[in-house]
Amino acid sequence: MLDVRTVGSDGSTKRLQVNAREPVPFETDLFVGKALLIVRPASDDEDPFYYSRVFKGKRRRFEFQCQGRFKRQPTGIIYAGGEISMPRLQLGLLGKGLVNTLFKLIRTFIPLLHTSLGGADEEPHVVSPLWSASDYMIVTPDGVEAPALGSVASFDVETEAARKVRKNT
Structure with missing residues (x-):
């Protein structure tokens, strides 16, 4: 089983569930946001929700989506x-x-x-x-x-x- 975690600025970790329906919030010293890790299902029947939205007609095997904002201008x-x-x-x-x-x-x-x-x-x-x-x-x-x-x-x-x-x- 794939175990993926985000690491916060305080060193704490949060599990990032693969193919979750809701993004996982996280925060570092520079960034605050949320993330989704979507892995291609073996077939559209296994996970029709993401298969049709992300993988149908594509060759990609996974998709990592991250959304948020920088707390300050990165250098x-x-x-x-x-x-x-x-x-x-x-x-x-x-x-x-x-x-x-x-x-x-x-x-x-x-x-x-x-x-x-x-x-x-x-x-x-x-x-x-x-x-x-x-x-x-x-x-x-x-x-x-x-x-x-x-x-x-x-x-x-x-x-x-x-x-x-x-x-x-």
């Missing part, structure tokens, strides 16, 4: 990623070689991807600049209600041409 690059919070990976020489080869292959598609198998001072993690990790972004002006997470309105708003321009900037 520098904003990263998105994940950390494996478990006992250190016990990979042998062959295992590490295979994982690092896989990471190199992935970096041919996502050049700014940073990966680590962990060490004495860090957990295993994968991060990338948010702009390169996102398939699309919706910026809602002040005073305008943002589309609901998990809704049809929140998908495919950015045109393919606009997405290519953003990703190549």
Whole structure:
């Protein structure tokens, strides 16, 4: 079973239920918002709610949606990623070689991807600049209600041409 958690600025964690119908609220030092993790069901019968809204006619396997606001103007690059919070990976020489080869292959598609198998001072993690990790972004002006997470309105708003321009900037 996939166990995903958000980590707050105080170090507290909240479970992020996969394919939940309601987003999970979270807060860090820089951001306050809510998130949904939607994983493709094996068939439309298994989860018709999300299959029809997110995956029908698409090849994507999962969708992570995050909505919120920055508490202050960010400086520098904003990263998105994940950390494996478990006992250190016990990979042998062959295992590490295979994982690092896989990471190199992935970096041919996502050049700014940073990966680590962990060490004495860090957990295993994968991060990338948010702009390169996102398939699309919706910026809602002040005073305008943002589309609901998990809704049809929140998908495919950015045109393919606009997405290519953003990703190549």
